[in-house]
Amino acid sequence: MRVTRLLSLALCAVATWPAAANAQVFWIGGYGPGIYASRLQPNGAMDPPQLVFEQPNPSFFAIHPTLNVMYAVAETARSDAKQRAALAAYQFDGAAYARGELSPLKRISLEPVNGDGPCHVTIDRDGKWAVVSNYSSGSVSLFPIQADGSLQPESHALSHQGSGPNASRQQGAHAHCAMFDPSNRYVMVADLGIDRVLIYQIDSNKKQLVPGPQPFLELPPGSGPRHLAFQPTGASVFIINELAMTMTAASWNPETGQMAIVNTESTIPEGKPVPGGSTAEVLVHPSGRFVYGSNRGPNTIALFAIDPNSGRIRRIENFDTLGKIPRNFRIAPDGNLLLAENQESNSIFSFRIDTGTGFLKPTGFSISTPKPACIKFLER
Numbered sequence: 539m540r541v542t543r544l545l546s547l548a549l550c551a552v553a554t555w556p557a558a559a560n561a562q563v564f565w566i567g568g569y570g571p572g573i574y575a576s577r578l579q580p581n582g583a584m585d586p587p588q589l590v591f592e593q594p595n596p597s598f599f600a601i602h603p604t605l606n607v608m609y610a611v612a613e614t615a616r617s618d619a620k621q622r623a624a625l626a627a628y629q630f631d632g633a634a635y636a637r638g639e640l641s642p643l644k645r646i647s648l649e650p651v652n653g654d655g656p657c658h659v660t661i662d663r664d665g666k667w668a669v670v671s672n673y674s675s676g677s678v679s680l681f682p683i684q685a686d687g688s689l690q691p692e693s694h695a696l697s698h699q700g701s702g703p704n705a706s707r708q709q710g711a712h713a714h715c716a717m718f719d720p721s722n723r724y725v726m727v728a729d730l731g732i733d734r735v736l737i738y739q740i741d742s743n744k745k746q747l748v749p750g751p752q753p754f755l756e757l758p759p760g761s762g763p764r765h766l767a768f769q770p771t772g773a774s775v776f777i778i779n780e781l782a783m784t785m786t787a788a789s790w791n792p793e794t795g796q797m798a799i800v801n802t803e804s805t806i807p808e809g810k811p812v813p814g815g816s817t818a819e820v821l822v823h824p825s826g827r828f829v830y831g832s833n834r835g836p837n838t839i840a841l842f843a844i845d846p847n848s849g850r851i852r853r854i855e856n857f858d859t860l861g862k863i864p865r866n867f868r869i870a871p872d873g874n875l876l877l878a879e880n881q882e883s884n885s886i887f888s889f890r891i892d893t894g895t896g897f898l899k900p901t902g903f904s905i906s907t908p909k910p911a912c913i914k915f916l917e918r
Contacts, residue, residue, distance in 0.1 A: 562870055563635045563916040567596040567610060568881065570908025573628075575640040578915075582875055582888035582901025588640040591628060594621040598912045600661045600668070606632040607687030608643065608914075609668055611656040623651040625659060625670055625681060627689050635916065647688040652695040653677040658715045658765075662722055667740055669716040669725055669747075676711025678727055680740070680747055693745035700732035703760045704781055708732070714780075715765040720772035721792035724750055728763040730780055735763055735788075737795060751795040755788060758802070765819055770826045774800070774849040778820035778831045783811045785820065785831050785842060787851045801850045805831050805840040812836055818865045824873040828896035832864040832878070839867060839878060841896050857898040861885040868913035875901070879910035886910055 566574040566587060573596050574587040599610035612624040628643035635641070653672025656679070660669050668681040668689065677697040682690040702708025712731035719726065725747070727736045734757065737750040757763055762781030768774070768790070775797065777786040787800040804810075805817055815835025822829045822844075829842045829851060838856040845852070859867075861880025868877050873893060879886040886905050889898040 560872070561638070563640075564868065564877070565590075565599065565608065565914050565916075566879070566886070566907050566910050566912070567599050568879075568907065568909045568911035569595055569597060570910075572596060573599070573610060573643065574907050575635075576905060577638070577640070578870060578875060578877065578888065580874075581903075582890060583903045584877075584886065584888060584905045585640070587905055587907045590640060591643040591645065593626065596912075598658045599914055600659050601914055601916065602661060602683075602687050603663055603665045605665065605687040606630050607646070609659050609661060609689075611651070611659050611670060613655055613657050615654045615674065616650070616652070623654055623656050623672070625649050625651055625656065625668060625679075625689060627687060629687065632916075646686070649681060649689045649691055651679050652692055653679055660716045660718060660725070662718045662725070662740075664722065669718075669727075671713040671716050671727060673712050673714055673730075676713055676729065676731055678713050678716060678747060680745065682745055694747055696747050698729050698732060698736065700734075702731055702733050702762070704762065707762060707781055708760070714763070717766040717768065719775075719790060719792055720768055720770075723792055724795060726766055726775070726797075728766050728777060730762040730764055733757045733759055733761050733763065735766065735777060735797065737797065752797060755797045755799070757786060757799075758782070761786070764817060767820045767822045767829065769822055769844065769849075770824065774844070776820050776822060776829045776851070778805070778817045780816045780818070781811070783815060783817050783833065785829065785840070785851060785853075787844070787849050789849055800848065803842065803851055803853050805833050805853070806836055806838075807856060819867055821867065821869055823869060823891070823893075823896065824871070825893060830867070830869075830876070832859070832867055834863045834865065837862055837864055837880070839864065839876075839898065841898070843896070855897065857889070860887045860900065860904070865911045866913055868915060871915055871917045877913055879913055881909050881911055884908055884910070886913070
């Protein structure tokens with residue numbers, strides 16, 4: 539009873555802090571009671587997180603490119619009695635956030651997902667489509683987005699087929715992440731279970747996903763591709779492989795729809811997977827010079843240099859995230875700070891980025907939220 543009352547009070551109250559120059563609003567999702575909001579100050583300090591909407595397992599979300607709308611998955615099963623697998627659209631008050639008020643979200647639509655364990659959502663650059671990756675069912679769901687940012691019902695569900703050599707993790711397909719390429723013509727889906735990055739286009743008339751000219755990129759058996767990130771130029775894409783604990787650099791040609799592996803490097807110094815270890819997120823620095831990947835188990839973020847001519851990567855260093863199981867992390871829009879969240883120690887630490895070397899240095903600031911698994915900045 540006391541916990542429910544505290545959560546209700548948190549949603550009714552609107553936390554306000556003095557508007558600091560260049561403070562960055564960000565949201566936190568995961569496996570706690572709902573979605574939290576905070577602000578990152580230029581020195582790395584973060585405002586106390588404010589619960590802005592209660593929702594089961596909002597483990598990943600995306601922001602509309604032009605509207606004040608957020609999209610969050612409910613990572614559950616279709617059979618879940620409390621909250622079946624779904625995608626929600628939330629409206630936020632951009633003006634209030636600019637004033638330093640972390641006001642509650644308003645849900646404007648909730649659509650069921652025809653899949654189990656929706657763990658990732660991405661929005662195209664025009665704000666017309668949402669693509670959801672369903673881990674447990676190994677499927678991908680497509681949702682048209684209306685002019686006001688609300689969701690239309692799922693228009694297409696596509697199931698992947700196959701398996702991999704890791705008997706405990708690759709017994710079937712496990713779609714884990716989708717990403718639109720910078721040209722906005724293609725959407726790539728990393729499937730951990732079948733060691734492939736599948737390449738699709740959207741048939742806007744039929745409202746369906748269709749295979750691209752190159753239907754997929756094959757990765758070494760047992761890699762377990764999890765997440766993707768593009769270089770700002772769009773010429774390279776980086777794939778973090780959860781099971782092999784490696785990072786793959788690949789070339790990308792949006793004119794032909796062709797992707798090819800350039801090289802693959804370990805995300806850990808020893809070059810061998812740690813028992814019980816795995817990787818999680820991959821992000822490219824806004825400068826395009828560095829790519830980062832998180833290691834769960836070693837509890838580090840790996841730094842790679844990107845060769846500007848070949849697109850090859852080279853691991854430089856690993857940095858302690860100061861907690862346990864760093865599932866997600868996020869680079870501030872200006873490229874000066876990085877937030878690393880630790881799911882099992884319920885913590886988020888900020889790090890200063892040396893923009894010349896890419897190295898991370900703790901700022902000394904941290905906040906706490908229950909089981910954080912996703913961070914997104916309001917980048918406008």
